[in-house]
Amino acid sequence: MTGTIPLMYFLVISTLMFFIGIYGFLTRRNLITMLMSIELILNSVNINFVAFNKYLYPQHLSGHFFSLIVIAVAAAEAAVAIAIIINIYRNFKSIDVDKVDQMRY
Amino acid sequence: MNSELMFFILAGMILIFSVMTVTTRRILRAAVYLLFVLISTAGLYFMLNYNFLAAVQLTVYAGGIVVLIIFSILLTSHISERAVVAGWKQNLLSALSVVAGAALTLITMFNYTFTASSEPASGSSVKDVGTALVSYGDNGFALPFEVISILLLAAMIGAIIVARREKLKIEEKEIRREN
Amino acid sequence: MNILSLFVLIPVLTIVGILFTKDYKQTRVVSAIGMGIQLVLAGLLIYLYLAERNAGNTAAMLFTYDTVWFPTLNIHYSVGVDGISVAMIGLTAIVVFAGIFASWMVTFLSREFFISLILLSSGVFGFFISLDLFTMFLFYEVAVIPMYLLIGIWGSGPKEYSAMKLTLMLMAGSALILVGLLGIYFNSAPGGGQLTWNIQQIARIQIPIQMQRFLFPFTFIGFGILGALFPFHTWSPDGHASAPTAVSMLHAGVLMKLGGYGAFRVAMYLMPEAAQEQAWIFIILTSISVVYGAFGAIWQKDLKYINAYSSVSHCGLVLFAVLMMNQTAMNGAVIQMISHGLMTALFFALIGMIYGRTHTRMINEMGGLMKVMPFLGVAWVIGGLASLGLPGLSGFVAEMTVFVGAFQHTDVFHRTVTILATSSIVVTAVYILRVVGALLFGPIKDDHFLQLDDAKWYERFSTITLIVSIAAIGLAPLWLSDMIGSSLVPMVEKITGMSIAGLF
């Protein structure tokens, strides 16, 4: 089914997605959007794992499981992050990342 | 031919919605675009015949995380609220850095010849996945499976403890007023 | 129990003893007893050493004791002494003992004061008995660091600045030393085999010359900083000016000697070829030190600054002599260390005593003190005369040995610097007499000086201890010189034996 699509395509997509995610993380002022950017990054990594697994090393499911675990971890991470964001919102009355800079220098 | 078309559609969606996720100024829309990206990714997994993974992607990511995000958005922002954008300097520098990074990575990748393993492929049906998930021998994933449960438990407790609203005492209010 | 280990053990026990004292009176008595025992022990050591030598024991190191500490890195606790270390130990014991009495009236946080002081001295003792580079370095740092607290808490003037500067500069010096020592260690078995930290063992091999070229400057400058090598001496004036009496005594008297001792025991002894090659650079620097310190002292008005610069000059002479690399000059270097140690300790003790009475250290504010405090005045004159090299006092012996040694080189370069260094005896006379004249002689500048009293018994005790030592060396130097000289022979042979052609 995938025979005609080169591996590189997947990699290009994942790489672009990865850096788009990073770009989002670097420029979005909203904490939640930053979190979403993280999800993009993790998703791109998953694509990588899966594609490598399928194309190059199909004998085991290592990449597949790696993706699985990453998804679970992402969920956990998101949960904690959102809890903290809510806490931030309570404390700062804002979820603008630039407002969260009491501690510096 | 069919699969190629499929791939390009999914790829296009992923890229477009990714970009939109990180560029839109409406936060709720961003969450929805993210959802599209995740779903398209699940489509890719389906294409690669990793059905179980695709299902997990849909349920956990699309069903779980995005919903969580949307809830939190609702908790912390007004729907009509437009996100404040970063300054042009920040945008430009970030863009430069990211483009450079992407370029470097892609060039490096293109210059690398991936060689596929000649060993026969293992199945990727739900049954195979399940077997691998509970086996504790070579290439078994029982241990990560167990450990992730600890992680999820800890994350849950952590989330609760952080998000739990306590009865604020008078002195704390005073502290906050000072802040 | 090895007699040498006692030199480290007794200070530690004394510290423990001090912990149990109730007030400053008990503290100082305990300290005095402890350091008194130390002094007796040092005397005993000298006696035993000479007896052993007379009995025909020709081993390079005596009273050795060696036990493995970190087997993997071949770090040993290894002690032993030769004539040089014995002499330095004697010096240390005397100065510390005198220092305890000079700080008899420290009442503010006296326990902490004496603990720090004695900790410092244990570091110094440990350094001198060490044969293992690791323990040597360890003790070196132990000796340096209490200085910060001693100056910072009990000092005067811009004490925090001075304490910090002193500590940091000396630590920067130890940074250099550390690199040198590590380099020596990793090149201690160029032919394969067990690496070692033991000085005596390393001395038997030849460190590869290109490594020597790299490591020698590190080691030498590192120790040189403590030995007030120009231009790394500036910690010294500030540090001494701010330090309390006993600390200045110990620091200038003993601690700076660690620099000179290390410079030749480690840097030159273990890396003779590089020393030969690079000596000229350091000879220039040290001869600058000698003259520059002396001229610097002329202009100063603060007694402690004067003495600090004079220390720069005298310690410069130590390193100068070491770099002359012959038996006589090096012998002179060691004697100069001892002599300067005693003299400068005496000076700092006296400065402290005078300052305690007049509350000023500015020579232009004082005058005619000889009349009100004759004892201190006479002691000062004796110290001054020792410093400017009067025969019969220790300074003369040291300087003459150095000069005669330095004069053994026939080339123009060595001749020039030797004569330059020799000329310091005149400049020294100028500033010494300037101080004596301004401080002790002339009319009394301030009427309330007339009410001042002369030295108390403990001050006399401290002063006399030092003066007697200075005079003893000055009058009968032969035993000391021979004791040091015989131990120098193997070292000088090592340093000069494999000379590289084309050196000057």
Next chain:
Amino acid sequence: MTDFTYTILIPLVPLAVFIFVGLTGHKMKPIVSGLIGTAGLAFAAVLAYITAFNYFWIGHTAGTGYTSIKAFEISWLHLTEHLTIKLGSLIDPISVMMLVVITTVSLMVHIYSIGYMKGERGYHRFFAFLSLFSFSMLGLVLATNIFQMYIFWELVGVSSFLLIGFYYEKPSAVAASKKAFIVTRFADLGFLIGILMLSFNTNTFDFQTLVSPTGPAITQAGGAAFMGLSVLSWSLIFIFMGGAGKSAMFPLHIWLPDAMEGPTPVSALIHAATMVVAGVYLVARLFPVYALGAPDALHVVAWVGGISSLFAAVIACTQTDIKRVLAYSTMSQIGYMMLALGVSGFGGHEGLGFMASNFHLFTHAMFKALLFLGAGAVIHAVHSNDMSGMGNLRKYLPVTHATFLIACITIAGIPPLSGFFSKDEILVAAFEGNKALFFIEYAVAGLTAFYMFRLYYSIFWGKETHYHHTPHEAPLVMTIPLMILAFGSIFAGFLPFHNLVTSDGLPFETPTEWSIAIPSVLIALLGIGVATFMYRKVTGVPDKIAGAFSHLYKWSYHKFYMDEVYLFVTKKVIFNLISRPVAWFDRHVVDGTMNGIAGITQFASVKIKGFQSGRVQQYAFVFVTGAIALVLIFVYLW
């Protein structure tokens, strides 16, 4: 051969006295410390006489030469395999002569001081220092080797320092003591360098080895020229520099007049009779080396001596401080001695100058000590040094007057007093050696007579002066030494020096050269006559003459501005141009660099704080950029 080991007691007794009186003196009655000091010196003097008697007559077979005997020696410090500093006592004609001179003068001074210092603060200190000086000086003359000499040389210098600064509350005394010490110290630097050079080239410090005509100094060290002179010459010139400093030769003489700030007995002992002739002694001690090895150096000695004697004589004519006049006179006379050594040859009659120099040293010690002690008696009586405030004292101080007059005649060189003989020998030697110097010395002889009698008349004759309280003659304890020394001054000239103290130890004949002696006596008489004419009564003549030669007078009065030159060198050059910039450099450049390093670190610390902006996105940006940079560097640029 007689055993002279006991000679070490000669210096050691005063040392013991010094230690004893120095440590316990403040607890005893002043007079006791004076007596102890005097007794110690008397003991030493007796020993010295015994030594002299033993050496010159008992232990000596007539007709043979005098040999040098190393009576005692111990090792003091090993320096190199060849060089060892030893301490001991060397007995030979000149050392024995010096022993006699020193102990005699010192004893006289001790006795005299018992009276002179009465009631002074620090009486015991004075005697302690006197003993210390005697010890050092005796050690110096007994030195068996040049390094021992240097050791005692330094000790002598320090004793001199202590004694000049005896009145330490007087700023001028303190300044004078400092000056004396530092100037001589500077000269000693030359001495030391000379020793180092000499010993390096000869591998010995020992006098006997050095002066031996077959020894290494004379046979080996002659080569290796530098600027036209051999190494030996250079080292000897350097050594002479030390001697010149101690003996106040031009231009290192400036400390001597100031040194008169010390108590007068000290001036008599140290700055007239003994210490200042150490330089002469030094050259005499090494004389064979000079004469045989380095005649160039000897020329230097001669010329320095000659110039100094003239220079000092000219200045002495205009000074008004009686002690300063005597000081310049001393300098002038020592110039004579140096000159005599300088023009001398070695052996037999050639060595006439050597003998004359020592002869003059001997007689000079007597009459100059007498002059100083006499001046002391005057000062004691009128409490002033300034002769313009004196006059007509002869009736108040008869004994002093008489002895002073004797001394003046002696120094003027009128026969048959001792000065005549010794000076005559010098003139003969100069005539044989160097004509130019010979004529200078003629002039100096006249000047000497002139200024001495100027002094004499100003004090004891001249105007009737009123004093605060009537001057009275000094006590017996002071006048007796005057009388003894006067006796010595008169008769010392009859000693057969040409038999006893010669360059090679062998006696030779020295008939009086009347062709030289008579003119010299005439010149001296001329000087006396002029002085009598000008100063016996108060006249306006001196002022007129001073006016006529105003420039010369002014220069002479200001000692040819030598002090100012020195002041310029020390204050301006050393203090302000070297020391001050060094101190500044140290504070601002060297220390500034160290502080600068700390400052830069602090500065950098403040500058980079912006990185820690508190904004997560900036952190992330740095993170990402850092990662990309690492990739760029290590994948593509490495």
Next chain:
Amino acid sequence: MSITDFLTMRHEVLLTILAILILIIDLNLKKEQKHYIIPIVLCLFMVHVIIGFLPAEGGVLFGGMYKTSALTMMMKNILNVGVMIILFQSNGWLRKPDNQEKMSEYFILLFSTLIGMYFMISSGDFLMFYLGLELATIPMAALAAYTHHQSRSAEAGIKLILSSALSSGILLFGLSLIYGTTGSIYFDKIGEVFTNSPLQILAFIFFFTGMAFKISLVPFHLWTADVYEGSPVNVTSYFSVISKGAASFIFVIILFTVFHSISYLWKDIVYLIAVSTMTVGNLFAMRQKNMKRFLAFSSIAQAGFILLGILGGNVLGMTSVIYFVLVYIFSNLGAFGVVAAISAATGKESMDDYDGLYATNPKLSLLMTLSMFSLAGIPPVAGFFGKFFLFTAAASGGYYWLVFIAVLNATVSLYYYLLVVKAMFINKNETPLAHFKSDFLTRVGLVSCMLGIFVLGFWSQIYEIINSLSIGITF
């Protein structure tokens, strides 16, 4: 699961059980009994620590995903000891009324991160490594945000979770490429086939940055100070000591075992990073007034020193790193313990508040001084030995200039450590902090730090043991 397997995995298993036990006990305690949880946990954890020290053979379980050896057990034990001390020191703070209700959560979160570190250290593949890493990080964020009513705490939490998510994203990307180029996630396999093709190097660098983030190496360190400052003191000490120590351990192991084929390359990277880490850490630390922030930057600089040991790249390097971490745990916990005690008693955390502390609280000041000296590497306290051996390791690789830079940096660090000493001993203060007496358990924690600081250096046995265990790990 056989008994040997249990012994092999005892750290992880026991601690998991312990965490669950706490949960259960907590549910059964009435509100006013909650404070009993502290002694209970302490006792249980003590048992755990002791069992951890039982001798056991290492082994490989789960098809190579879990590997343990005497060395890794030693590492875990070292961490255990550190955690034990932190628990002692937390006592005063936990008993404050604010924290009464969530004490057991504190323990559970702490232990879960510790479990994560165990797994990380024992991981045999990158999956377990990643999982352990996340397990060690995510609950940490919750811990950092533990004190909700303080905005700083929340800020620390969000800064940590976001930064760490980004860094683990980049790390994962690197891991995916490693997987793509080698075909395996197992360390052994990767170690065999890893080469120096550009993509692999790129992957390695991505992985490296993730690790660098964890150990807070410059320029990946920027989160550190803010998070340390905002978190509760005891959490901060946990961060700076345990978390960093564990990450250093696994970092060394992975560098040595997996990436040994490109050691020439990563040594250069580490060189560069080490220099910048030490320098930047020091430059920032110099100006800090808040003690926690100060210690944060100091810990960054210390991490730079750890890299020196890694550069040694052999038994010596491994040993020195482990030994240094051990010493560092005691020294830093000594410092943090004092900060925590003062913070718990008075709420003051600024260096200015420490002025004249010696007059009122001499023992605390003394411990602080010793800790500072130990951190600065001054003999005779243990820190000297730790640093010295690190330098020895680096010198064994011929990195003399690096050692020189490092020692100069140590000198600079001495400057700011002495500032603390100066504040306590020298600076005059009209109103120093009042004398107070900490509770018994805190004092136990402090005294054990003091003992550690004194004993560890002189007791060469410890070093030798670590050395003997490290021998297996080299390449």
